Amino acid sequence: MRTTKTTTGLVLRATKTGEADRALLLLTPDGLVSAMAKGALRMRSRLFSGTGLFCYSEFVLFEGKTMHVVDAASVKQVFWGLHEDVERMALAMYYAELAATLSPTGEEAAAQLRLLLNSLYFLSEGKRPPRQLKAVYELRAMTLAGFMPDLVACADCAKYEGGAFCFDAMSGCLYCAACAAGRGLACNLDAPALAAMRYIVFSEDAKLFSFSVSPQAARQLGAVTQHWTLVCLNRPLRSLEFLCTVWEPGEADRKKTAEAAGSTREDGCAAAENGAAGAVPPEPQTGLREAETAKAPEASEAPEEPRGTPTEPEPPENPEKTKAPRAPAEQ
Numbered sequence: 125m126r127t128t129k130t131t132t133g134l135v136l137r138a139t140k141t142g143e144a145d146r147a148l149l150l151l152t153p154d155g156l157v158s159a160m161a162k163g164a165l166r167m168r169s170r171l172f173s174g175t176g177l178f179c180y181s182e183f184v185l186f187e188g189k190t191m192h193v194v195d196a197a198s199v200k201q202v203f204w205g206l207h208e209d210v211e212r213m214a215l216a217m218y219y220a221e222l223a224a225t226l227s228p229t230g231e232e233a234a235a236q237l238r239l240l241l242n243s244l245y246f247l248s249e250g251k252r253p254p255r256q257l258k259a260v261y262e263l264r265a266m267t268l269a270g271f272m273p274d275l276v277a278c279a280d281c282a283k284y285e286g287g288a289f290c291f292d293a294m295s296g297c298l299y300c301a302a303c304a305a306g307r308g309l310a311c312n313l314d315a316p317a318l319a320a321m322r323y324i325v326f327s328e329d330a331k332l333f334s335f336s337v338s339p340q341a342a343r344q345l346g347a348v349t350q351h352w353t354l355v356c357l358n359r360p361l362r363s364l365e366f367l368c369t370v371w372e373p374g375e376a377d378r379k380k381t382a383e384a385a386g387s388t389r390e391d392g393c394a395a396a397e398n399g400a401a402g403a404v405p406p407e408p409q410t411g412l413r414e415a416e417t418a419k420a421p422e423a424s425e426a427p428e429e430p431r432g433t434p435t436e437p438e439p440p441e442n443p444e445k446t447k448a449p450r451a452p453a454e455q
């Protein structure tokens with residue numbers, strides 16, 4: 125008698141295989157699960173809609189000889205907006221690669237799934253600037269994975285705020301301008317960018333996305349969170365390179381020229397050069413510091429309850445009547 129299990133899961137990867145099958149990588153509340161959805165790409169397959177890329181569905185799985193086989197998949201949430209432009213899809217693909225790379229288990233898996241669902245919701249709905257959403261996801265996902273940066277105060281003199289600071293990704297520590305100068309480090313965070321970073325690390329789930337920053341602070345924040353992510357993972361992410369070509373067309377060519385000239389750039393996408401290659405990742409830290417030390421940046425609007433959590437997903441309106449499921453591009 126075959127063993128089945130029922131679980132919710134988000135499709136991180138849906139690869140066409142064979143004639144009409146889909147090989148899936150799911151993020152479930154218990155961790156990553158590989159599963160085969162046989163015949164899912166046939167037009168009338170009952171597995172078609174529930175197994176598309178970035179579908180959040182309830183799956184019935186049974187154990188096959190080498191991997192799980194999908195017996196049923198019923199859609200709980202579809203992030204339609206992701207399919208509307210290449211930027212959103214590229215960022216969602218980056219989220220997915222990051223989540224798969226972190227490969228969370230146990231309680232962390234449920235928390236990473238919640239973070240990812242909320243991030244996809246805000247991205248899909250276009251409710252926050254994509255660069256801000258990217259920074260939130262990177263920093264929060266790394267924190268959940270045990271890579272929490274030490275943002276409480278300057279690691280040398282304990283200064284908490286005032287002026288620019290340097291977050292040194294190699295040590296995972298913060299330095300005030302004077303101490304950074306003494307160490308030969310350049311400041312990379314102005315006051316609003318540092319406040320935003322602390323907010324992302326320390327805020328509660330429900331308020332995580334409820335802040336806004338200036339474009340300049342957002343740029344600094346994004347460069348630092350990306351660098352931190354790459355240093356911690358110590359490996360390149362292909363989806364990040366693609367996202368950078370979407371954000372900075374021509375950047376790849378410019379990079380080659382810059383490399384030829386021996387120059388490097390520390391901000392924005394150029395840091396995706398995987399400037400982290402060869403870096404020694406810091407030891408994962410466990411245990412949250414006191415959230416009280418976090419100072420929230422000014423909220424631009426009333427905190428909004430993120431939707432799309434595993435416990436209370438909101439299904440799209442009349443999914444079968446208003447919108448026929450579109451086939452997501454197979455990888």
Ligand SMILES: [Zn+2]
Binds near residue numbers: 282
């Ligand atoms: Zn200092």
